[in-house]
Amino acid sequence: MATINENYLKLKAGYLFPEIARRVNVFAEANPDEKLIRLGIGDVTEPLPEACRTAMIQAVQEMGDRSTFMGYGPEQGYAWLREKIAAHDFHARGCEIEPGEIFISDGSKCDTGNILDIFGRNNTIAVTDPVYPVYVDTNVMAGHTGPANQAGEYQGLVYLPITAQNNFTAEIPDQKIDLIYLCFPNNPTGAVATKAHLQAWVDYAKTHRSIIFFDAAYEAFITNPELPHSIYEIEGARDCAIEFRSFSKNAGFTGTRCAFTVVPKTLSAKATDGSDVELWKLWNRRQSTKFNGVSYVVQRGAEAVYSPEGQAQVRELVSFYLENANMIREQLTAAGMRVYGGVDAPYVWVQTPNNLSSWEFFDKLLHTCHVVGTPGSGFGAAGEGYFRISAFNSRENVEEAMKRITEKFKV
Numbered sequence: 001m002a003t004i005n006e007n008y009l010k011l012k013a014g015y016l017f018p019e020i021a022r023r024v025n026v027f028a029e030a031n032p033d034e035k036l037i038r039l040g041i042g043d044v045t046e047p048l049p050e051a052c053r054t055a056m057i058q059a060v061q062e063m064g065d066r067s068t069f070m071g072y073g074p075e076q077g078y079a080w081l082r083e084k085i086a087a088h089d090f091h092a093r094g095c096e097i098e099p100g101e102i103f104i105s106d107g108s109k110c111d112t113g114n115i116l117d118i119f120g121r122n123n124t125i126a127v128t129d130p131v132y133p134v135y136v137d138t139n140v141m142a143g144h145t146g147p148a149n150q151a152g153e154y155q156g157l158v159y160l161p162i163t164a165q166n167n168f169t170a171e172i173p174d175q176k177i178d179l180i181y182l183c184f185p186n187n188p189t190g191a192v193a194t195k196a197h198l199q200a201w202v203d204y205a206k207t208h209r210s211i212i213f214f215d216a217a218y219e220a221f222i223t224n225p226e227l228p229h230s231i232y233e234i235e236g237a238r239d240c241a242i243e244f245r246s247f248s249k250n251a252g253f254t255g256t257r258c259a260f261t262v263v264p265k266t267l268s269a270k271a272t273d274g275s276d277v278e279l280w281k282l283w284n285r286r287q288s289t290k291f292n293g294v295s296y297v298v299q300r301g302a303e304a305v306y307s308p309e310g311q312a313q314v315r316e317l318v319s320f321y322l323e324n325a326n327m328i329r330e331q332l333t334a335a336g337m338r339v340y341g342g343v344d345a346p347y348v349w350v351q352t353p354n355n356l357s358s359w360e361f362f363d364k365l366l367h368t369c370h371v372v373g374t375p376g377s378g379f380g381a382a383g384e385g386y387f388r389i390s391a392f393n394s395r396e397n398v399e400e401a402m403k404r405i406t407e408k409f410k411v
């Protein structure tokens with residue numbers, strides 16, 4: 001008889017966003033005439049940049065001619081895209097990252113889970129709390145944890161609380177951690193990290209031979225010139241960090257799927273015999289075996305992000321969503337709510353009013369304002385009492401949502 005991977009049975013009842021969708025669907029079916037405004041899942045709403053669309057159309061036309069048709073591409077991504085990424089995202093910021101250290105993929109969500117394939121089961125793993133749920137759930141699926149307690153915390157993971165008291169940036173732990181998940185600008189809190197804060201983490205990682213998984217999916221929303229966009233702007237990071245990036249939120253590729261992961265060739269970890277093993281080789285083998293690459297058409301679209309036209313159009317998109325975030329911050333603050341994030345980040349982290357739990361506030365917003373957000377407890381125990389509101393929506397919807405919320409919730 002076939003057996004299952006019983007680690008899946010440890011997972012809580014449902015991944016956060018499907019549970020949100022279930023509640024929203026129940027409400028929508030019972031209230032078919034009500035207009036729902038969704039500020040929950042961080043999906044973009046504005047069209048792909050024209051430069052990307054034009055490049056994709058041209059690529060599709062090339063696929064219709066035998067002389068320019070493209071079949072299987074390299075699993076690591078086409079060299080012309082990797083070269084553009086290296087030049088614009090890293091060399092321009094003084095980071096020593098070469099094209100061969102960049103792996104094109106179909107999403108940072110996938111990569112932050114798949115990266116566990118190349119690491120052993122005996123690592124001590126730390127996540128922030130609250131945290132992007134994928135980091136936790138993929139470790140559960142991989143058998144790196146025990147069961148969850150009543151607070152939803154899994155045995156075997158080290159939770160690093162990020163709170164208003166520490167400006168939503170995790171404090172360096174006293175114990176030795178092997179694998180550390182960091183996300184800046186942070187999802188869900190919208191917090192950002194200074195160079196000094198990241199330097200402290202890099203110094204810790206180098207001291208303990210740890211590996212930092214640095215999720216920089218929202219780096220394009222950083223406007224403060226003093227803040228780092230990449231962990232490789234920090235001295236020593238090449239020796240202790242893997243970085244994940246995405247075209248989803250800056251260029252609107254949520255429906256087209258393109259991202260990349262950087263694994264420096266200077267990065268290594270220990271085998272059981274004590275020898276050092278180059279992680280680049282393991283990730284390259286993993287991708288070559290389990291992944292067939294991102295389509296030629298999509299990669300041509302991603303390449304166009306780095307054209308002068310593409311750069312200008314992406315800046316316009318990012319500015320649009322940041323203006324939404326600022327509007328959310330200002331109006332909720334004026335209504336008396338305590339608000340964090342939303343500066344250099346597309347997420348606003350709101351303390352729930354009137355001592356409501358995060359799911360109670362979710363249901364209140366859904367049923368009284370017909371607005372959907374994300375309950376903070378879904379991101380971890382320390383997220384209880386908070387609520388995430390996404391700036392990814394049309395201006396009209398954001399304005400209407402803020403009007404509805406501020407009319408119902410005066411603190």
